[in-house]
Amino acid sequence: MHNNILPLGALTSWISETESLHCTEKITSWLCDHNSLTQKLELQFNHFFVEVKQQVYIKPNCTLSPMFKNEDKILVREVFLHCENKPVVFAQTEIPFSTLTEQQAELAEIGKQSLGKILFQDPTMLRGQIEVTEFKQGSLFHQLATDFQQPANHSLWARRSLFYLNNKPLLVSELFLPASGIYDQ
Numbered sequence: 001m002h003n004n005i006l007p008l009g010a011l012t013s014w015i016s017e018t019e020s021l022h023c024t025e026k027i028t029s030w031l032c033d034h035n036s037l038t039q040k041l042e043l044q045f046n047h048f049f050v051e052v053k054q055q056v057y058i059k060p061n062c063t064l065s066p067m068f069k070n071e072d073k074i075l076v077r078e079v080f081l082h083c084e085n086k087p088v089v090f091a092q093t094e095i096p097f098s099t100l101t102e103q104q105a106e107l108a109e110i111g112k113q114s115l116g117k118i119l120f121q122d123p124t125m126l127r128g129q130i131e132v133t134e135f136k137q138g139s140l141f142h143q144l145a146t147d148f149q150q151p152a153n154h155s156l157w158a159r160r161s162l163f164y165l166n167n168k169p170l171l172v173s174e175l176f177l178p179a180s181g182i183y184d185q
């Protein structure tokens, strides 16, 4: 795997938030919330912080970043969002080089700042439709959860959506880990 990037986008099929989702109302309310996830987690938990797992430039292909496969290069940013000293979300953001221009060049340098803080403060920000996907037990992400001492005997859910800053796209995908609490009845 290139730089052991987790190919979140290509590993699954995505359905529109407008479809009927076979999950609880609680899970749906988190998956389909168009507001900032950072803000929502900060309101719900203490000690929110962003751990940058890696930030690499890659040439997209049909496995990695299929949505931007015609771009020369993209920046892939992988982070874990932590609350109360536990990782609660694995997030992967794909930013085409053609988006990293003008004021948006700064997106490559945000470090441990939450991307959401920047996106939702930008007056030009538009968010596209949310798509969701279900990872059934035994997935790569169940192993990730187990590695974080969060074994799951149920599906794990993820969402993705395109954001636009000055009409330039970037794709944000987020997988909710068990410690997020969204799977608790």
Ligand SMILES: C=C(O[C@@H]1C=C(C(=O)O)C=C[C@H]1O)C(=O)O
Residues within 6 Å of the ligand: 035, 036, 037, 038, 039, 050, 077, 078, 079, 081, 089, 091, 092, 093, 113, 114, 115, 116, 117, 119, 172, 174
């Ligand atoms: C898009 C948001 O930003 C969050 C923070 C991210 C980061 O810092 O890389 C990535 C995805 C999101 O979970 C948000 O808060 O809604």
